[in-house]
Amino acid sequence: MTNLRIPGPTPVPPDVLEAGARPMIDHRGRVFADILNRVTDRLKYFFQTKNDVYLLTCSGTGGMEAAVVNTLSPGDSVLVISIGAFGDRFATIAETYGAKVTRLNFEWGTAADPEEVRKALAADPAIKAVLVTHNETSTGVTNPLADIARVVREFDKLLLVDAVSSLGSIPFYTDDWGVDFAVTASQKGWMVPPGLAMVSLSQRAWDAYAQAKVPRFSLDVGKSKDYLGRGQTPWTPPVSVVFAMDYALEHLQREGLENIFARHQRIGDLTRRGVKELGLQLLADERVASNTVTAVKMPEGVEVKALRNLVEDEYDTVLAGGQGPLQGKIFRIGHLGAVTEGDIRSCLDVLSKALPRLGFAIPTGRSGG
């Protein structure tokens, strides 16, 4: 089977795929209501929240857009913390809907500094909300969200978090950290096909919702709330994806959050160690390196495209490239969701074979495994 080592869509285990292949049912009927209630209840555990979790029929970007349109009004000042492509996307979405965006950018490959967040909030009391990426998939860096959230709470601002590639894989505590709007998506750590964004709102977010003037319709979470009370979604949901999610959550719950976090930590460590043993360099400082995706600097003289094509064509392994300014400079190994040590060892083994064919000399005595 293909070793799909991109940070989403992640591999979907055959039994989860099969669960998604059930015949259609009435999405406004009792059977679907039972499934929806079970899925959204289980998601509360993974979000670590007492609040309801809603399913939106869109990808993660739609979930980010939902955070903006449901809490902001045109002209609102917001602070967007960006450490890469997805932080930049959050800023663009907020600007698209008329927010006055202050961008707090950090060098790609580094994490945000909570002290700088404090300075930015102190400098502009008009800021209403802080938007931040928890795990920056484009650079393989995890932001110190607990610390950032503490600062945001000090200033009593709304905290909207893109947790698309972190929630359900690495520690994320919605209520304890005081995250007001959390967003994730089905094709990441959940080992489910794409098609669903999952979001939760705090009471503070609902208070903002009541005041928010950005136009909204299909992403209006108020409608999701009304319909969830009836065991429905406002619009036709991706029924097959919900079936798959129902099944996957049962498995994930059996594994348990702490075990899932420990597995991702172990696999992240294994990936970083293996990459370094091959004589390659990590993009991120290991103290902030992500346990769901690893960004690797491309060695001098080897083309990312050539490496990705070679490993896909001859070793049935798929790697991700770089985005934006990192295009052609890094490749990325995804390791979230249904991933085992064996998948990573196999990927490292493939790299140890493919890189020398492209002219990169692996240090002698290094196995890569």
Ligand SMILES: Cc1ncc(COP(=O)(O)O)c(C=O)c1O
């Ligand atoms: C951190 C992060 N945010 C947002 C997104 C966007 O999600 P989607 O591609 O599902 O719209 C992704 C997906 O790659 C992501 O990794």
